Each structure stands twice: as structure tokens, then as C-alpha cells.
Amino acid sequence: PSRLPVYATHQLGVAGAVLDESTGKVLVVQDRNRDCSFHLGDTAVREVFEETGIKSEFKSILSVRQQHEHPGAFGKSDMYIICRLEPSSFDISFCQQECLRCEWMALDEVARTKQATPITSNVAKLLLYGYREGFDKIDITMREFPAVYPGLFYKLYHRELPESYRNIT
């Protein structure tokens, strides 16, 4: 079948924003090594568990972060997908080799704090907006499609597509 050109890079990342809806608290980690701002791993859910001991479930894609070295740069190792995760366990048991601190913090506190990085602060504001007014306001819309191989599925996340365009024939 015809398709748009598709390419793979191999240094993109996944980040997990774990929000406890029952308390409005979000899981915040402070790295031991500030220069190393992320850890290699298969999945956001698995890595959150390995690093913090918190079990969580993938809910949606919230954001894509792109590091921007010079105008038009779009190179390797410079993109993250930031996911919204829902915790199913709450007792932190964090990896002290990797983290200095790991704690549940009130979401509005993280959104307001000057110490947070701009990215963390902005994702916290996004989560606060969704927490107060509905996650449909912040989640990127998802549609599911069957893949070429039987039993496989694709999820496609994008802005809402009006009915008239979805059903175009």
C-alpha cells in the first residue's frame, strides 16, 4: 500500500509523568547526576517501577520534547515522548545510585515552584489543568487501527479530527 515516507532514528526517549488522582500528587525525582538527565530503558512504566518502586499504568501521550541545538536542527537523541501514567502502588523505594530524592509532591506546588526545570514546570501545569478540568483537555487524542500483521494494532495520537474528515470517502 502507498504510504508517507517513514524513517526511524534510534535515540528518542520516553518520559513518565505519574499523577496520583486521589491526592493530586505527582511523582518527582531528583537525579544524583544532574548531567545525565535520563536513563535508558524499554518503557516508561517499567523504568518508573525500577527506579522508584511505583507501579503504574500508561494512560496517554501528553507531550513531545525536542532539544533544539541550532535552528532547524532535528537530530538524534533529542526527542522525548512524555506520557501520563496512573499509579497503582504508592510506596516509594527508589534507586539511591541514580536518585538523590524521590517523593510525591502536590501538583500545584510543582507547577508553582521556581526550582523545577521549565519542562517539569510546564508538564506539571498541563497535568494540573487536566486534573482540574478533565484529562480530555490535555491528552492527545488516540485512534486505533489494525496493522498489516493479523492481531497487531497501531495507536495513532494526534489533534482531534472532525467527523466530516474522519469519514471522508
Added chain:
Amino acid sequence: PSRLPVYATHQLGVAGAVLDESTGKVLVVQDRNRDCSFHLGDTAVREVFEETGIKSEFKSILSVRQQHEHPGAFGKSDMYIICRLEPSSFDISFCQQECLRCEWMALDEVARTKQATPITSNVAKLLLYGYREGFDKIDITMREFPAVYPGLFYKLYHRELPESYRNIT
């Protein structure tokens, strides 16, 4: 500074949707090897050029594609970021080792055709919506932040955040 937990995988991909606004045509590629549905490469722009000879410029992130093998799966090599690219050259000179066919096709034709994969068809519908009603309807909103290292910048793509949340203190 405090931050949300961040992790990197290394098998995510980037796809380029190249739309010629002056004609409403989109660049469509048919692979020689259907099983190999993508090519390794640094950037969507560079790979589009190498494979098709078309020069283009990155405009925005349109969509994230996630392959979904079983419920809750969120593993390696299963995500693509689909970018909107604007062409600055139009003469195709495609790589015959990789492609069977490469051509400019009318966007509404791609959106309607039964031969396109569901992903291509859906991205074409999204592009058609943006082409007719404004790309602000389909682009994922972008904000730019200074990075920890001087001179570096981050771009963060996400749903629109209301002023009241953006300026929360």
C-alpha cells in the same frame, strides 16, 4: 532541579509528511520491501532528501504512532513521531533500491484511497483538514524553553495550555 522521571528508549522513529501547499499534493512512497517499513536515519528531513531527492523544512509535529502488540505493551521500536514537512524543491529523484514508486499525489485522493494504509490515510485526512482550515487546527502547540546549557533550547509540543495555567505562580 526537581523533575518528573524521564527515560530514554532507543528505537523510536520519525516520519515525514511532505505537503506542497501550492498544489495540495503530498509526497507518497511505495517501498520495494514491504516488510521493511522504515529506514534508519538521523532526521526526517535528511532521510526524505536522501530517499526522494526532495528538500524540505520541518514545520511541526502532527502525530505519534504507537505499535500495540498486546494490551499495555509499551516497548522498544514501536513508536514514531510523524512530522509535517514543507518542501522547497519538487523534482523527485528517488532511490530505486528502496522504493518501487515515489510521486506527488493529490492530498484528497490519498485521504480517500482504499489502497493507503490506515495510518497514511489518517495522516492524509489530518493534513487535508489543516490544509483547508489552517495548520493551527492540526499542529501540536509548541513552546520553547532555554536549556540548562547556555545557548541550547528545548521545544515542548503539547495541547494548548490556557493563559491562567501558563502564568500560575
